[in-house]
Amino acid sequence: MKFENRTQGLGPVRRRVAVGATAAAMGITAMLGSGLATAAHAADTAKLTGIVLGVGAGESQRAVSWYSSTDTPQMVQVVPTAKLKHGEFDKHAATFPATITANKVNGGYNAHVTIDGLKKKTKYSYRVGFEGNWSPTYSFETQDFKGDFDFLFFGDPQIGASGNVAKDAAGWADTLNVALAANPKTALLVSGGDQVETANTETQWDAFLAPDKLRQYPWAATIGNHDVGGKAYEQHFWTPNTDRSAPYYNGDATTRSGGDYWYEYNDVLFIDLNSNAYANGADAAHIQYVTDVVKEHGDAAKYTVLVYHHSIYSPASHANDGDNQQRRKDFPTAFSNLGVDLVLQGHDHAYTRSYEIKNGQKANPKEQPGAAEVVQGPGGVIYVTANSASGSKYYNLTAPDTTKDPNYGPDPLNPKSHWANSVENQEHVRTYVKVQVRDDKLVVENLRSGTCAAPNAAVELGQEDWCGPDSGATAAQPVGSTVDKVVIHPYDGKGDHGKSDEHKPAADESAWLQ
Missing domain, CATH: 3.60.21.10 (Metallo-dependent phosphatases)
Incomplete structure (x- = not known):
């Protein structure tokens, strides 16, 4: 599979979803490829906690939220589980940069990402963090996008x-x-x-x-x-x-x-x-x-x-x-x-x-x-x-x-x-x-x-x-x-x-x- 080297907007989850309004509310841009990893400071380390999967605006989206001990640029990497080889996120992985804000509760930071463009009836694996500081790998599976x-x-x-x-x-x-x-x-x-x-x-x-x-x-x-x-x-x-x-x-x-x-x-x-x-x-x-x-x-x-x-x-x-x-x-x-x-x-x-x-x-x-x-x-x-x-x-x-x-x-x-x-x-x-x-x-x-x-x-x-x-x-x-x-x-x-x-x-x- 080949990823295009371009920035991807949130895209039409379904025709009736107001994409512009959704994108503005999210305040993020989803990017394909793994280039953002170099933006992370290799020397930084982060404690990543409270990772939770959430709903998106429609079936082809999922949200991921977590807490971090640093504001180092972070992301979610996602790949179809079938293409995850030996636990490695390679060229098949899509990268979505996180929005990170100061945490008003514990003095750290909280982050969120919206994963977009998911296919129906597909199992995906994902992780959060940055190069050299990744969470464990988790998986989810989408269901059919119509019907029961x-x-x-x-x-x-x-x-x-x-x-x-x-x-x-x-x-x-x-x-x-x-x-x-x-x-x-x-x-x-x-x-x-x-x-x-x-x-x-x-x-x-x-x-x-x-x-x-x-x-x-x-x-x-x-x-x-x-x-x-x-x-x-x-x-x-x-x-x-x-x-x-x-x-x-x-x-x-x-x-x-x-x-x-x-x-x-x-x-x-x-x-x-x-x-x-x-x-x-x-x-x-x-x-x-x-x-x-x-x-x-x-x-x-x-x-x-x-x-x-x-x-x-x-x-x-x-x-x-x-x-x-x-x-x-x-x-x-x-x-x-x-x-x-x-x-x-x-x-x-x-x-x-x-x-x-x-x-x-x-x-x-x-x-x-x-x-x-x-x-x-x-x-x-x-x-x-x-x-x-x-x-x-x-x-x-x-x-x-x-x-x-x-x-x-x-x-x-x-x-x-x-x-x-x-x-x-x-x-x-x-x-x-x-x-x-x-x-x-x-x-x-x-x-x-x-x-x-x-x-x-x-x-x-x-x-x-x-x-x-x-x-x-x-x-x-x-x-x-x-x-x-x-x-x-x-x-x-x-x-x-x-x-x-x-x-x-x-x-x-x-x-x-x-």
Whole structure:
């Protein structure tokens, strides 16, 4: 293979991605070849930590972020694994220079790169650093760039929440291992927020980022309330198409992380919101952001999926928090009007799957609790809350309390649950959510990644006095068993939420590694 000796722009990931805006947001140029290596100072050495793979603006991109102890020019080298000979990155390797900025947390530097032009269904190897100072070599594999795919959604690892970082980290690593052993071809790992307990505590970040699975599969980060107290979140995770304007950002840009962002994958439009910012017009700003992104990119998307941290239909400790009550007023009608199909949330450390919700009300009064199939009408939205993926902290389900919120009372068909929720579950075992994206349906499944046995920090440490289904009355079910599963048949009437196939591009429009 021969590389052209030229500078490569970000290129058309897909026709509908605004390349110019994306490139400006990244502030980087991708270069082919290995010439940049000579720019590094051979005498310099760097400690390279926190390497994590992230999503790009589309299927043919991946982001790589890391911390460095030096600002020496650095890069990512990438090569198809099949052309990696004896571990050497030779003429077949593409080189992408890093953007490096001073780290506001630990006095070092943080770096990021966007790898562009990836081919579908190809395994790649990469490393970060500079000549004479390289990280270990890691690998990832792209999937098909059109049609069906699966992604996994993880709620609140919140490393450090139990008070024992090592136990929390063990549970988190085990969930990733279990989930990816069962789903090795998953395309994306999607975050529900709260990666750590304390925003600027790097020992917690180190533990969260320790699993090599986070260098093999792209992590689509979401900021939670425990991530928001400093700059570490956005220093660890570069995200595409990010708007950090004040309304989306939650305060002082010099000390806090945040922002809203979006990306596309196989005709799914993902929009991620910083739900920590909700007051003083922030919710209206989020709605406008979603509106603008859907207006520009929604026509070519088969499904629209929103992701943010604070579960508006919380089943547990946060069910009637004042900020959640506000979001329940602000968001649902807008999401229905915009044709959102699925909303993924965290924060409440318990699992829920809503009924079909339209304009903040149950769309079909006859929909039964726990229904295995749901047919969405126009404006119908399903909301899912993920339980703890690490076992660091669980919240018990609460009874509906109309004295705290008269609009969030019991379900007439199941009075122990809140009216919005088809399923509410807490077993004090680790779980994750698998989403299968198919041409005519979405399949959402909550799966157990652990049992009552270790690693399960909150149970091990005696912070929970029961474990298992039915408040511990039933024995814990095996790893890999299903808590809940639903097949969602999206609205497919005329207009299909205003979406069409008209602008779908051919797959693999931009490939650089032949």
